[in-house]
Amino acid sequence: MIKIIRKVFIFFWKDLKNLFSYKLGSVLYAFSIFIPLIIFYFLSQLVGDEALPYISKYSLEYFPFVLVGLAFSNYFIFGINSLSASIRNEQMMGTLEAMLSTPTSIPTIIFSSVIFDFVLTSLQIFLYILFGKYIFNADIHFHKIIPMMLMLFFTITSFGTFGIISASFIIVFKRGNPLALLITQSSILFGGVYFPFEMLPGWVQLFSKCLPMTYSLRGMRLLLLQNAPFSEILPDLLFLVIFTMIFLPISIYIFKFSVNKAKKDGTLIQY
Amino acid sequence: MEKNKVISVECISKFYPTEVGLMRIFKKARLIRALKSVSFNVYEEEVFGILGPNGAGKTTLIKILATLVLxxxxxTTMFGYDVKQNPYDIKNKIGIITGDERGFYWRLTGRENLMFFGTLSNLSKTELKKKIPYLLDFVKLTKSKDIMFKEYSSGMKTRLQLARALLTKPEMLLLDEPTKSLDIEGKEKFKQLLKEPILGKKPTVILATHSLEEAEAVCDRFMILKKGEKVIEGDIEDIRNFLKLSNHITISFSARNTDDLKLIIKDIKNIKSLTSIEEKIIKNTADLNIRYKENPVDFLTTLIAFCKNVEGCEVLSLNVNSKDLKEIMHLILDIKKV
Known part of the structure; x- marks a missing residue:
């Protein structure tokens, strides 16, 4: 276990050093975090009370509503893109072969290679919420820590299943990842990031109800904006738990299958 | 004392699909043969060369041994472990070097890269603190240890690969064209490094190369591959004997008359190791084209002694030609299968 922790830490240290070696890039990245916040703050001023009939279930203002959507959709983007991007990057740098030549297991390599992105995304989300609350005066509650943590954990695991499948796609097919593109776009469009999915036509809502993003955002909004009791978010949490229980083993099986396929085809390290 | 067998490869074959990526959904892949029924053994502390032209299957073989390709x-068993069933047990015992200049993080220093890969190889912080300075010194990179990898020359990159491969004190080194991007001086330095005992131990080395000079300089035994098939395996003498290769001398000498010339030629024809002789006599000069199976020095001594026995005999020219690995390989690769 200690060995695994050391490995996770060394990946984190390597990625941190890499980020700080691009000094200008790091500064620009830090600034870029706040740009969407500012845009949506002014957009919500423009929208005013017009949005209230649609979002009143969650919030009395559009800005807190979109802030939570924006923040947690970042986890989705992280979940689906980070692993495949990391694998592709390591393939191109030739470091994947070097890592696979060590006695470190593939799951440890996979998990460790996204840990930095995870921390960075979490930091970004934390800053979104913090700045939203204290600078832009969004009405956000931090009272339900344990339900929030549970919601967050199963949000990440359910989003992560898409990421693992997407990475499998990259391992076998190398270029392009239409799966990630399709799921990301449809989740952002139908999952309620910028507007509640209840606004969509009835038949489209059926599709929204299949997406983990819908349940994750609804649960998070109820907790952060309405300070809702645990019982109210339980159905959303249960959906995410069941989704994870079904799709996580499937995605891991697909991933193992694709690694073996690539090993047989001799294309594991090709890009 | 007989040495332990550390690699046993039994009849392995490998085919690659021609189509990879999305095209495989739409088009049935044709298979290209990379290896066909290759078998060989490697023994402890041996330097074993895998030779062959481009496309012979050398890299595929190295990757199968490194558990990166199935x-x-x-x-295939290595140290008694099956490569398919026990890849992690094997990875604990091997170090790999490819001629590829990538494989490191370009924005980390050489020392930091070793820290990273050493940690992935299950080395503790204390071990790394002890080993990294030693190995950086061994590969002569101490002065450049805190320079980013992207600033390294090709030679320095290859030497850092060697340091990385040696971090775990491996029982076996798998080297795939390790010197392909090095200049002559770099190649010499690398060969010297391989000959030195490393961390007090001599690992078994598998060297895949198309450089025959390199193989001849460092390898104990060789295997030659051609289009994925093993053509021959053994040391130079084994190969020479197997191919029934003979050495070759051309000699030109003069004597006082034709009778003296014929006398000398008659003596030469009685040498046991002689396999063939072509003679051309013009006036009092003879040109001989001789093939024999014996140490060139011994054969030459006998030959010169015959000439000296006849008064007035004078050797005009002499050309001794013993086949080296380069010629043997060209000869082998010209033959479809031995």
């Missing part, structure tokens, strides 16, 4: 058929 063979389609056959069985």
């Amino acid at each position: 063979a389609d058929t056959g069985k």
Whole structure:
């Protein structure tokens, strides 16, 4: 276990050093975090009370509503893109072969290679919420820590299943990842990031109800904006738990299958 | 004392599909043969060369041994472990070097890269603190240890690969064209490094190369591959004997008359190791084209002694030609299969 922790830490240290070696890039990245916040703050001023009939279930203002959507959709983007991007990057740098030549297991390599992105995304989300609350005066509650943590954990695991499948796609097919593109776009469009999915036509809502993003955002909004009791978010949490229980083993099986396929085809390290 | 067998490869074959990526959904892949029924053994502390032209299957073989590619058929065991069943046990015992200049993080220093890969190889912080300075010194990179990898020359990159491969004190080194991007001086330095005992131990070395000079300089035994098939395996003498290769001398000498010339030629024809002789006598000069199976020095001594026995005999020219690995390989690769 200690060995695994050391490995996770060394990946984190390597990625941190890499980020700080691009000094200008790091500064620009830090600034870029706040740009969407500012845009949506002014957009919500423009929208005013017009949005209230649609979002009143969650919030009395559009800005807190979109802030939570924006923040947690970042986890989705992280979940689906980070692993495949990391694998592709390591393939191109030739470091994947070097890592696979060590006695470190593939799951440890996979998990460790996204840990930095995870921390960075979490930091970004934390800053979104913090700045939203204290600078832009969004009405956000931090009272339900344990339900929030549970919601967050199963949000990440359910989003992560898409990421693992997407990475499998990259391992076998190398270029392009239409799966990630399709799921990301449809989740952002139908999952309620910028507007509640209840606004969509009835038949489209059926599709929204299949997406983990819908349940994750609804649960998070109820907790952060309405300070809702645990019982109210339980159905959303249960959906995410069941989704994870079904799709996580499937995605891991697909991933193992694709690694073996690539090993047989001799294309594991090709890009 | 007989040495332990550390690699046993039994009849492995490997085929690659021609189509990879999305095209495989739409088009049935044709298979290209990379290895066909290759078998060989490698023994402890041996330097074993895998030779062959481009496309012979050398890299595929190294990757199968490194557990990075799975063979389609056959069985490969290393240190008693099956490569398919126990890849992590094998990875604990090997170090790998490819001629590829990538494989490191370009924005980390050489020392930081070793820290990273050493940690992935299950080395503790204390071990790394002890080993990294030693190995950086061994590969002569101490002065450049805190320079980013992207600033390294090709030679320095290859030497850092060697340091990385040695971090775990491996029982076996797998080297795939390790010197392909090095200049002559770099190649010499690398060969010297391989000959030195490393961390007090001599690892078994598998060297895949198309450089025959390199193989001849460092390898104890060789295997030659051609289009994925093993053509021959053994040391130079084994190969020479197997191919029934003879050495070759051309000699030109003069004597006082033709009778003296014929006398000398008659003596030469009685040498046991002689396999063939072509003679051309013009006036009092003879040109001989001789093939024999014996040490060139011994054969030459006998030959000169015959000439000296006849008064007035004078050797005008002499050309001794013993086949080296380069010629043997060209000869082998010209033959479809021995």
